[in-house]
Amino acid sequence: MTNSADIDIAPTRSLARPPRLVRAAVSMPDTTTTVRHLDTDAAVGAVGWLKVESSAVCGTDVSLYRGGLDSPTVLGHHVVGTVVSLDETQATSWDVRPGDRVALEEYLPCRSADCPACRTRDYRMCPQTDLWQGKRRVGLVSAEDGSGLHGGNAEYMQLTANSLVYRLPANLDADLAAWTQPFANALDWTVDAGGAEEGSTVVVIGPGYHGIAAVAAARAAGAARIVVIGVPDSAGRLEIAESLGAAPVVNNNASLPDLIWRATDGEGADVLLDTVGLGGEAVAAAARVLRKRGRLVIGGLGSTPVCELDLKSLVRGANTIVGVRGRSPEAVRRSIDILADGRSGLEIVPAIDVDLDQVDDMLGRMAAGQGPVSPHVVIRPQLRRPIDQK
Ligand SMILES: [Zn+2]
Ligand SMILES: [Zn+2]
Structure with missing residues (x-):
C-alpha cells in the first residue's frame, strides 16, 4: 500500500x-x-x-x-x-x-x-x-x-x-x-427539492437510511402528516419511522396510489420522495396522488429508470418531478444546527x-x-x- x-x-x-x-x-x-x-x-x-x-x-x-x-x-x-x-x-x-x-x-x-x-x-x-x-x-x-x-x-x-x-x-x-451527512441529504431532498414545509403531507417510499432521515427532515420542517411505505421485510424499520412520528404502511403488493390515498385519507401528497428507485411505479403513483404543486422527488435509481409520464396530470397539477443526489453546503450547516439543538428526533434510532x-x-x-x-x-x-x- x-x-x-x-x-x-x-x-x-x-x-x-x-x-x-x-x-x-x-x-x-x-x-x-x-x-x-x-x-x-x-x-x-x-x-x-x-x-x-x-x-x-x-x-x-x-x-x-x-x-x-x-x-x-x-x-x-x-x-x-x-x-x-x-x-x-x-x-x-x-x-x-x-x-x-x-x-x-x-x-x-x-x-x-x-x-x-x-x-x-x-x-x-x-x-x-x-x-x-x-x-x-x-x-x-x-x-x-x-x-x-x-x-x-x-x-x-x-x-x-x-x-x-x-x-x-x-x-x-x-x-x-x-447523522450529519445522511440528515443533510434528507433536508436537501425533502425540504429544498421537495418543498416540505409547515403543514405539508410528505410520503416517503422506503424506510432505509435516507427514508428514516427524510422522516426526521419532514418533521423538522413542520410537516403535518408523514407516511412511510415499506415492504413487509422492513417492518422493524417502519417501527423506527413510526416512533419518529410517521404513519407506517406495509406494501403487500397493493397498488401504490391506493396505499397513499388510504394513508392520507384521500388528500394525496405534497411531497412524494422515492428513496428506493421504483421508477415508473413512483411516476405513475405521483400522477395520481400528488396535490396541486406537489413534487415527486427521485432519490433512488432502481432497475426501471425509464418510464412513461402522464403529462396531463403533470400540467394540471403544476407538479414537479426532480432527481436528487447529495446535498448543498447550506444543507450540511442546517443539518448540524438541527442535530445540535435537538430537533432532529434521530436520537431514538439505535x-x-x-x-x-x-x-x-x-x-x-x-x-x-x-x-x-x-x-x-x-x-x-x-x-x-x-x-x-x-
Ligand atoms: Zn452516503
Ligand atoms: Zn469543480
Whole structure:
C-alpha cells in the first residue's frame, strides 16, 4: 500500500502528526475487507490529518462493495473526526484549527475558478468528484494512492486542500454527529427539492437510511402528516419511522396510489420522495396522488429508470418531478444546527457500532441484505473490543 518513492515533504508544519502506522479496513474488489496498517508518511497532498471518530455506512458503500470496487479502497464517506494537524494556510481558509471536531463531505471538488459547479459552490456537480465522472471523493480514492488513507474506515485519514470541512459542536452526541451527512441529504431532498414545509403531507417510499432521515427532515420542517411505505421485510424499520412520528404502511403488493390515498385519507401528497428507485411505479403513483404543486422527488435509481409520464396530470397539477443526489453546503450547516439543538428526533434510532475488525462481516451482511434492523450503522475506528467479544 505504501510507496516510499512517493513520500512527500511533510505537509504539516510545527503541528502534531498522526502515528506513522495506522489501522485501516481496506475493502478489496473481491468484496472482502481486511484490516491493514497503512503508512501516514506515504501521504501525497495531505494538508492535515483527521482522527476519525465515526464513519457511517450508507447504501452507496454497500452498492459499491457489492458491485466490485475498481481497486483496494478504504471506504467510508460520512466521516466525523477531530483535526489533529493542519497546514496553517488551510486552517485560515477553512477557519478550522487542530483540536476542532469536524464533519467532512465526501466531495473532493476541483475548486477551480473555471469550474461552473465549484464557482457556485455546487460541489456535488463538479466533474472531478461526480460519482459518474471523476469519482474523486472521500471513501473512493484507491488505497494504492499515496498513504491510502482517503476514507473514514481507518483510525486516521488525510485532509487535502479540496476537502470540504464543517466544524461540529464539541458536545454534539456521537451518534447524532454521525447523522450529519445522511440528515443533510434528507433536508436537501425533502425540504429544498421537495418543498416540505409547515403543514405539508410528505410520503416517503422506503424506510432505509435516507427514508428514516427524510422522516426526521419532514418533521423538522413542520410537516403535518408523514407516511412511510415499506415492504413487509422492513417492518422493524417502519417501527423506527413510526416512533419518529410517521404513519407506517406495509406494501403487500397493493397498488401504490391506493396505499397513499388510504394513508392520507384521500388528500394525496405534497411531497412524494422515492428513496428506493421504483421508477415508473413512483411516476405513475405521483400522477395520481400528488396535490396541486406537489413534487415527486427521485432519490433512488432502481432497475426501471425509464418510464412513461402522464403529462396531463403533470400540467394540471403544476407538479414537479426532480432527481436528487447529495446535498448543498447550506444543507450540511442546517443539518448540524438541527442535530445540535435537538430537533432532529434521530436520537431514538439505535446506532450499531462496528469496529474495524468487524467491517468485513458487516459489509458482507449488508451486501447480502442481512444488515441490522437499524439503518444507522456506524464504523468507529477507535473502538477496540476484547477478542472474545468480536
Ligand atoms: Zn452516503
Ligand atoms: Zn469543480
